[in-house]
Amino acid sequence: MDQQSLNPETILMQAADNAIVSGESVGQPITYEKIPTQIFADSKDASNAVAQEIADLIRQKQKEGKPCVLGLATGSSPKTVYAKLVKMHKEEGLSFKNVISFNLDEYYQMEPDSIHSYHRFMKEQLFDHVDIPKENYFLPDGTIPAAMVRDYCTSYENKINAVGGLDFQLLGIGGNGHIGFNEPGSLINARTRLITLDHSTRAAAAMEFGGLHKVPRKAITLGVAPILSARRIVLLAWGERKASVIRGAVEGPVTERNPASYLQAHPDVSFILDESAASELTRVKTPWSVDSVVWDNKMIKKAVTHLSQSLKKPILKLTDKDYNDNGMSDLLAQYGACYEININVFNQLQHTITGWPGGKANADDTNRPERAQPAKKRVLIFSPHPDDDIISMGGTFQRLVDQGHEVHVAYQTSGNIAVADDEALRFIDFVVDFNKEFGIESPEATKIFTDAKEFLKHTKDSEIDTPEIRHVKGTLRRGEAKATCRFVGIPVENAHFLNMPFYETGTVQKNPIGEADIKIIENLIEEIKPHQIYAAGDFADPHGTHKVCWDAIEAALGRSKHKNFMKDCWVWLYRGAWAEWDIYEIEMAVPMSPDQVLKKRQGIFKHQSQKDGVVFQGDDSREFWQRAEERNRGTAQLYDDLGLAEYEAMEAFVRWKF
Structure with a gap:
């Protein structure tokens, strides 16, 4: 492949030529995708496939006696790729001695030993675990004096060119479409440079x-x-939060507003996605519009609810013409007039709505999402962080308690890293003053307060909180969780603080789950013998706390599912504060009245350390109670728009079968 074929201007012209909806030939599926895209069931399978491609390239270059020049990325997306490569090095003898690598980016100013540095990230994730020579890997230097940055960036590119250019470039994608840190507005001919982050x-x-x-x-x-x-x-892209920007890059026009779209006409590019990241692609979101589909119940429900939302018409008002005009004529041909289809889908949605999440005793449960028996159930709610229970399913939590079920909450992690330093100091200061006020001699508490103030005053980015500070922050959050339990009405002894070991690193970077984590979950399930389990089901980040907590639950359920008591156990998944299940996926929707919404808000307020100045605000400036209420009201509005009963708010769940 010659260099001219990779010229940015040539690429832009090719992208314009390719910007059409096409099929390979008559009878082939229509494609809206301008970039070759592979969709995997999950990020692990996808990462393994990419790692295998990299390993094959390294070995091929070794056979040819040539270096293998890799462009590497950071962030959560490539972590499993690197872990697989490390495993292949240790178990299969994959050598990295012929590898020369160049990383995409680094924060500025940033010391290389900082816990936030990409230098440190790459060493921890890959370089320190394989046999790549130290002189063979390069990363941008985040400490270069400002006056020297321009020349430094030129020299960085020159180093790449001097070894023959990049054989393989691994990329992630930002929520705004950036590749590397080429933010929206970056031109296709942009060179290596210092950039202001969006x-x-x-x-x-x-x-x-x-x-x-x-x-x-x-x-x-x-x-x-x-x-x-x-x-x-x-x-690489994982999780539903990337779905919209992926669709823009793959199916939309080439534009500086989505820098990843520049990849459309590269001669050898692939997007590797999990199902969530691919969920907005046309062939996934509306597969009936690109090819013939199997019209099973799930596909019918998905298509009809999508049609209703698109046309802003209640389901029972949809017509044959609506179906025909929107690519659903095959459905009519198979099942006849839309009248019966509409009623069937409407009834399915109607049957998801229940004010009795634990089942209604002595009632016909044929069309209810939960069983009537046993009338009083043992319920175990898993909460990855100390506030996920009330934020994500506070209304349902309250109903379960009010309706007489034995409710337990398992707080899987301490949540200590989400507590601001000044909150921890305020808490310690209270303990010291409390002791003084009541004449309690506690020089240890005074020393902890003094040491904490001194540490936090001089701490650097490369340092993590001391064990004492982490313990204080965890204790603060545990107290808030207990306050929520008292507010909802369950005994404090029904609150189980698991402190799963994988979480206790003091940093956002967590350890993989281990046997101890799984055993903690397994033992609690064995102790309670629940009829219902509720767990967080939002897996946008494969390395995020919610996903890791679920992995431990899933492993524990796998070990316990053959026990007699598990035959009566159903598992329900809820979503976090950011997103809801798609309407066609929902299997139980629990409505809330205005008073119940207000009470849920008051329960969330018990978590004072997470109010106002939230440490992990993300790109959403709303407080957690606002996010939760808007999401719950949005779910209720969606049911209303589809023609069902109107409620103030709703919490939604999907059943997970094991």
Whole structure:
């Protein structure tokens, strides 16, 4: 492949030529995708496939006696790729001695030993675990004096060119479409440079840094042009939060507003997605519009609810013409007039609505989402953080208690890293003053307070909180969770604080789940023998706390499912504060009255350390109670728009079968 074929201007012209809806031949599926895209069931399978491609390339270059020049990315997306490569090195003898690597970017200013540094990230995730020579890997230097940055960036590109260019470039994608740190507005011919980070990029990184104000405003990034000059490019994206920007990059026009769209006409590029990241692609969101589909019940429900939403018409008002005009004539041909189809879907949605999430005793449960028996159930709610229970399913939590079920809550992690430093100091200060007020001699408490103030005053980015400070922060959040339990009405002894070991690193970067984590969950399930389990089902980040907590639950359920008591156990998944299940997925919807919405808000307010100045605000400036209420009202509005009963708000669940 010659360099001219990778010229940015040539790529832009090719993208314009390719910007059509096409099929390979008559009878082939229509495609709206301008970038080759592979969809995997989950990020692990996808990552393994990419790692295998990289390993094959390394070995091929070794056979040819040539170096393998890799462009590498950071962030959560490539972590499993690197873990797989490390495993292949240790178990299969994959050598990295012929690898030369160049990373995409680094924050500016950033010391290489900082816990937020990409230098440190790459060493921890890959370099320290394989046999790549230290002189063979390069990352942008985040400490270069400002006056030298321009020349430094030129020299960084020159190093890549001196070894023959990039054989393979691994990319992630930002929520705004950035590749590397080439933010929206970057031109296709942009070179390596110092760039000011977009607010959305900084907000997305706020969790790692412990607050938006701590996130650097600038970064050094490899430019769009040198990225496009790589001979092979693979972009990774996981989770529904990337779905919209992926659709824009893959199906939309080439535009500087979505820099990933520049990849459309690269001669050898692939987007590797999990199902959630691919969910907005036309072939996934409306597959009947690109090819013939199997019209099973799930597909019918998905298509009819989508049609109703698109046309802004209640389901029972949809007509045959609506079906025919929107690519659903095959459905009519198979099942006849739309009248019966509409009624069937309407009834299915109607049957998801219940004010009795634990089942209604002595009632016909044929069309109810939950069983009537046993009348009083043992319920176990898993809460990854100390406030997920009340934020995500507070109304349902309250109903279960009010309706007489034995409700337990398992707080899986301490949530200590989400507590601001000044909150911890305020808490310690209270303990010291409390002791003085009541004449309690506690020099230990005074020393902890003094040491904490001194540590936090001089702490650096490369340092993590002391064990004492982490314990204080965890104790604060545990107290807030207990306050919520008292508010809802369950005994404090029904609150189980699991402190799963994987979480207790003191940083956003967590350890993989281990046997101890799984055993804690398994033992609690064995102790309670629940009829219902509720767990967080939002897996946008495969390395996020919610996903890791679910992995431990899933592993524990796998071990316990053959026990007699598990035959009577149903598992319900809820979503977090950011997103809801798609309407066609919902299997139980619990309505809330205005008073119940207000009571849920008051329960969320028990978590004072998470109110106002939230450490991990993300790119959403609303407080958690606002996010939860708007999401719950949105779900109720959707049911109303589809022609069902109107409620103030709703919490939604999907049943997970094991």
